[in-house]
Amino acid sequence: MTTQQTGYRWIGQSMKRVEDPRLLTGRGQYVDDIALPNMTYAAALRSPHAHARIRSIDTSKAKAVPGVILVMTGAEAAQQTGPLPCFASPPVTQYCIAVDRVRHVGEAVAAVVAESRYIAEDAADLIEVEYEPLPVVTDPEEAIRSTGDAVLHPERGPNNIALQRTLTFGPVDEDFAKADVVVRRKLRWPRSGAQPMETVGALASYDDATGKFSIYANTSMYNYVGWLMAMSLKVPAHKLNIIPTMAGGSFGSKLFTHKVPILAATLARACGRPVKYVEDRIDNIMNCDNHGSDRIYDLELALKKDGTMLSLRMTVIDDYGAYLQFGVGHHGNALAQLTGPYRIKSAQVSLTAVMTNKGQQGAYRGFGSEVNNFAVERMADAAAEALKMDPVDIRRKNFIQPDQFPYKIPTGNVYDSGNYEAVLDKALGMADYHGWRRKQHEARKEGRYVGIGLVSCQERSVFSATEFWFWNHEPGFALTSSPDSVDIKIDPTGKAFVRLHAPFWGNSPETVATQVLAEQLTIDPVDITVTYADTDSGLPGTGPGGSRYTVMIAGAIAGAAKEIKEKMFKVAAHLLEASESDLELRDGRVSVRGTDRGMSIGEIALQAHYFKLSLPADFRSGLDARYTYDHPYTTLPNADRTDMGVFYPIMGHMCHIPIIEVDIETGQIKFLKYVAVHDAGTVVNPMTLAGHIRGGTVQGIGSALYEHYYYDSSGQLLTANFADYLIPTLMEAPENIEVGHVVTPSPYTEYGIKGGGEGGRMGAPAALASAVEDALKPLGIKIDGLPIRPVLLREMIREAQQRRTEDGAAEDLQGPSDWSGRSSREHLGGPPGNAER
Amino acid sequence: MEQEKVTVTVNGLRYERLVEPRRLLCDFIRQDLGLPGTHVGCEHGVCGMCTVLVNGQTARSCLMFAVQADGASITTVEGVGTPSKMHPLQQAFWEKHGLQCGFCTPAMLVTALELLNHNPTPSRDEIREAISSNLCRCTGYQTIVDSVEHAATLMRGGV
Numbered sequence: 002m003t004t005q006q007t008g009y010r011w012i013g014q015s016m017k018r019v020e021d022p023r024l025l026t027g028r029g030q031y032v033d034d035i036a037l038p039n040m041t042y043a044a045a046l047r048s049p050h051a052h053a054r055i056r057s058i059d060t061s062k063a064k065a066v067p068g069v070i071l072v073m074t075g076a077e078a079a080q081q082t083g084p085l086p087c088f089a090s091p092p093v094t095q096y097c098i099a100v101d102r103v104r105h106v107g108e109a110v111a112a113v114v115a116e117s118r119y120i121a122e123d124a125a126d127l128i129e130v131e132y133e134p135l136p137v138v139t140d141p142e143e144a145i146r147s148t149g150d151a152v153l154h155p156e157r158g159p160n161n162i163a164l165q166r167t168l169t170f171g172p173v174d175e176d177f178a179k180a181d182v183v184v185r186r187k188l189r190w191p192r193s194g195a196q197p198m199e200t201v202g203a204l205a206s207y208d209d210a211t212g213k214f215s216i217y218a219n220t221s222m223y224n225y226v227g228w229l230m231a232m233s234l235k236v237p238a239h240k241l242n243i244i245p246t247m248a249g250g251s252f253g254s255k256l257f258t259h260k261v262p263i264l265a266a267t268l269a270r271a272c273g274r275p276v277k278y279v280e281d282r283i284d285n286i287m288n289c290d291n292h293g294s295d296r297i298y299d300l301e302l303a304l305k306k307d308g309t310m311l312s313l314r315m316t317v318i319d320d321y322g323a324y325l326q327f328g329v330g331h332h333g334n335a336l337a338q339l340t341g342p343y344r345i346k347s348a349q350v351s352l353t354a355v356m357t358n359k360g361q362q363g364a365y366r367g368f369g370s371e372v373n374n375f376a377v378e379r380m381a382d383a384a385a386e387a388l389k390m391d392p393v394d395i396r397r398k399n400f401i402q403p404d405q406f407p408y409k410i411p412t413g414n415v416y417d418s419g420n421y422e423a424v425l426d427k428a429l430g431m432a433d434y435h436g437w438r439r440k441q442h443e444a445r446k447e448g449r450y451v452g453i454g455l456v457s458c459q460e461r462s463v464f465s466a467t468e469f470w471f472w473n474h475e476p477g478f479a480l481t482s483s484p485d486s487v488d489i490k491i492d493p494t495g496k497a498f499v500r501l502h503a504p505f506w507g508n509s510p511e512t513v514a515t516q517v518l519a520e521q522l523t524i525d526p527v528d529i530t531v532t533y534a535d536t537d538s539g540l541p542g543t544g545p546g547g548s549r550y551t552v553m554i555a556g557a558i559a560g561a562a563k564e565i566k567e568k569m570f571k572v573a574a575h576l577l578e579a580s581e582s583d584l585e586l587r588d589g590r591v592s593v594r595g596t597d598r599g600m601s602i603g604e605i606a607l608q609a610h611y612f613k614l615s616l617p618a619d620f621r622s623g624l625d626a627r628y629t630y631d632h633p634y635t636t637l638p639n640a641d642r643t644d645m646g647v648f649y650p651i652m653g654h655m656c657h658i659p660i661i662e663v664d665i666e667t668g669q670i671k672f673l674k675y676v677a678v679h680d681a682g683t684v685v686n687p688m689t690l691a692g693h694i695r696g697g698t699v700q701g702i703g704s705a706l707y708e709h710y711y712y713d714s715s716g717q718l719l720t721a722n723f724a725d726y727l728i729p730t731l732m733e734a735p736e737n738i739e740v741g742h743v744v745t746p747s748p749y750t751e752y753g754i755k756g757g758g759e760g761g762r763m764g765a766p767a768a769l770a771s772a773v774e775d776a777l778k779p780l781g782i783k784i785d786g787l788p789i790r791p792v793l794l795r796e797m798i799r800e801a802q803q804r805r806t807e808d809g810a811a812e813d814l815q816g817p818s819d820w821s822g823r824s825s826r827e828h829l830g831g832p833p834g835n836a837e838r
Numbered sequence: 839m840e841q842e843k844v845t846v847t848v849n850g851l852r853y854e855r856l857v858e859p860r861r862l863l864c865d866f867i868r869q870d871l872g873l874p875g876t877h878v879g880c881e882h883g884v885c886g887m888c889t890v891l892v893n894g895q896t897a898r899s900c901l902m903f904a905v906q907a908d909g910a911s912i913t914t915v916e917g918v919g920t921p922s923k924m925h926p927l928q929q930a931f932w933e934k935h936g937l938q939c940g941f942c943t944p945a946m947l948v949t950a951l952e953l954l955n956h957n958p959t960p961s962r963d964e965i966r967e968a969i970s971s972n973l974c975r976c977t978g979y980q981t982i983v984d985s986v987e988h989a990a991t992l993m994r995g996g997v
């Protein structure tokens with residue numbers, strides 16, 4: 002991997018992570034590793050029904066089990082704890098334990114606290130619940146027409162439509178009228194999820210003497226919206242302290258995860274002892290708050306016959322499941338890069354967000370933009386085919402050019418910088434694209450199905466808060482801040498203490514903070530320690546998510562370091578009897594430029610802490626600073642939403658080229674090569690960024706080929722464990738994902754860094770669809786839905802072969818015109834397990 | 839519930855405890871012995887987070903009862919190495935970025951240890967085969983293979 006960065010000592014180094022020694026030796030202190038004296042354990046009873054009224058609950062047998070401390074129903078919990086925080090407008094009422102009605106399989110209907118988790122689970126089995134089943138809605142298109150008892154939240158309206166709105170950006174109708182060709186596709190993006198190896202958990206205690214909760218939790222955003230948990234618990238915000246723990250992976254899924262901490266805290270207050278509640282895997286799959294997008298797209302791309310893209314129309318139905326957490330923020334997110342890296346002048350999105358009897362959506366690596374990338378790139382491929390153009394050429398022809406930045410796309414968002422052709426060319430070179438085209442030709446002659454996928458996708462980074470609400474007709478709480486903070490102190494011995502105000506969730510915040518501060522203060526990384534603030538000591542901290550944290554803490558650290566440097570210069574100037582303007586900071590010393598007179602940071606720190614009378618009279622003792630860094634560039638949307646403003650301007654880019662071979666006898670896909678070239682601006686740590694790219698790519702491969710939260714028509718989740726929900730193992734991952742970098746620094750961020758945390762998952766699903774379709778081109782198979790499970794692919798291949806035999810069209814390389822719709826329906830209705838067909 | 843006496847040696851130390859026969863080995867190790875480095879991911883033997891060495895062989899500690907380990911010698915991540923005295927495997931994972939969130943790492947380490955104890959010069963394919971039993975959601979596995987390969991070199995005295 003090469004980067005083109007010079008002039009920095011620590012920025013750009015593949016420094017070993019400072020988090021690792023404790024993670025490598027079993028000292029991670031994840032949430033389930035923490036124990037408190039007198040601690041108890043909770044388990045939840047989960048609804049077997051997808052939609053039902055709760056007629057009655059009898060907890061008497063459960064309460065009689067020795068070792069049981071508390072059994073609590075939803076109605077009992079609701080007497081103490083209010084609805085969960087909700088960012089939708091109007092809000093959706095949801096409780097940590099269901100009250101009166103369950104709306105998806107796995108929803109908690111009661112909770113048990115006991116001396117051990119074993120006893121709690123035993124007792125949960127003895128709770129008797131009488132249900133009155135209600136009509137179940139699982140088909141998102143059917144949900145639009147739901148009436149009566151099939152409506153999940155009657156207080157929000159007479160049907161299951163959560164939000165319906167059309168946004169038009171620019172002269173869409175005129176541009177379509179000018180088109181020579183309109184390419185249409187119907188696409189299906191299935192529900193999948195992050196499934197980090199660690200589930201969500203909390204250890205809550207309540208101190209009756211102070212009236213205060215303490216909750217250890219692997220959540221994020223506690224220093225952004227953590228006070229909302231206090232509101233649910235019906236205590237003032239200063240009566241709740243959330244203490245972050247290391248999270249065993251998140252990928253967005255632990256963005257807020259309020260349900261688990263609020264449940265644990267409710268139980269702890271009721272029983273007077275600390276309560277640990279850690280989801281088991283089935284809880285996490287069925288009752289988490291972070292299922293990913295679940296969309297049906299009707300797409301139209303208007304083009305000139307020379308391949309110039311003019312306008313894009315999208316009609317989207319998104320199945321949000323039973324509750325809304327972040328509103329339809331995922332579609333706000335997608336507007337950040339709606340038209341991809343292309344000079345498309347106008348666009349329209351008609352969104353129908355529906356509610357069904359499934360788990361609720363939350364955040365998963367991409368937050369809706371990975372789906373938009375899939376849609377746009379599928380359309381680019383479809384257009385290339387319709388116009389008989391090379392997929393590379395059509396992209397190249399439409400790229401925004403380097404001299405056009407900052408570039409405002411039709412939605413109003415601005416792309417800060419980029420060089421898309423440089424990324425493309427680097428990827429083509431690394432992949433030996435043209436060589437593989439020749440090899441593919443030879444392979445086809447031998448009856449082998451080699452496919453070359455290619456996508457050029459955006460990776461917007463550093464979200465601003467407006468995306469959460471600007472789709473709403475009447476935004477409830479139209480916030481515009483998304484800051485992050487650090488506080489830094491240099492102690493009397495000259496060592497640096499950095500405190501972050503958001504958690505570790507599998508990223509490398511301590512390493513990033515260390516590298517940036519070492520760069521800023523010209524000190525050695527071994528002289529820096531990094532800790533995490535709880536909410537009691539927390540400063541504003543939105544935290545990781547939307548590929549933002551590296552950019553944000555770099556900004557915050559630079560701001561705090563500047564203040565510390567000013568203080569150091571003041572001390573040094575006074576003691577060295579020099580002018581501040583003659584001083585320089587280099588190699589951990591403040592010196593008079595051009596002389597050997599100077600003081601180390603340690604010497605300055607000692608003076609700053611203990612020798613007040615040797616310093617200028619207005620000097621305040623100590624050497625510390627706190628800094629809150631706001632989003633570097635965001636603006637408001639306009640009133641009629643024809644311009645959403647600037648909300649996601651730090652624009653990364655990627656080109657992924659997977660080269661695969663499909664075994665048409667089994668539907669198995671083998672990787673022959675995988676190239677991923679990314680532009681994430683200035684790179685802080687190439688090693689960890691490559692880690693995000695590779696890991697995200699394999700997650701994207703999971704989304705593309707294997708993973709699916711599959712609900713049957715009665716609302717049963719048939720993939721509720723790791724035997725059925727198939728996360729890629731090493732055997733499904735490419736042996737070598739070759740990572741390349743192009744660096745176009747952001748003009749808006751410290752050092753020009755862009756975010757890269759969502760990495761490969763923004764591009765890999767689209768790339769795999771492209772590769773598989775390319776491999777099966779001789780059979781005329783179109784990939785319009787995911788996951789492309791081997792069993793499904795095999796069926797599509799078999800049908801294609803039959804069709805070809807019947808038609809006798811041996812040389813026809815184009816598929817039948819109705820094929821795409823057919824494969825989409827297959828993806829809508831296909832069962833999950835490979836063994837089931 | 840009746841309790842049974844279990845005697846195990848974990849990371850070289852002998853422990854004697856009374857446990858319910860149904861108590862899982864993972865809970866016994868984590869909660870009763872206070873060694874939380876062994877993690878629990880799925881509780882049904884698929885993900886491999888809870889892997890430990892029982893008499894030198896990898897075992898899913900979520901699929902084993904503590905009483906079944908009576909008399910056994912067990913190695914967990916805490917017995918592989920400490921921050922101040924890392925095992926070459928841990929050193930290699932650190933250098934080659936074989937972890938991100940770290941949750942699968944203890945299991946990956948003991949799984950790799952079993953391999954390297956039997957095969958000091960594994961090929962990449964042998965490494966892939968050995969660790970394919972364990973899930974990792976962060977890395978995409980490539981740097982884990984790199985790490986184990988590097989560890990083999992370090993353990994042979996190379997650099």
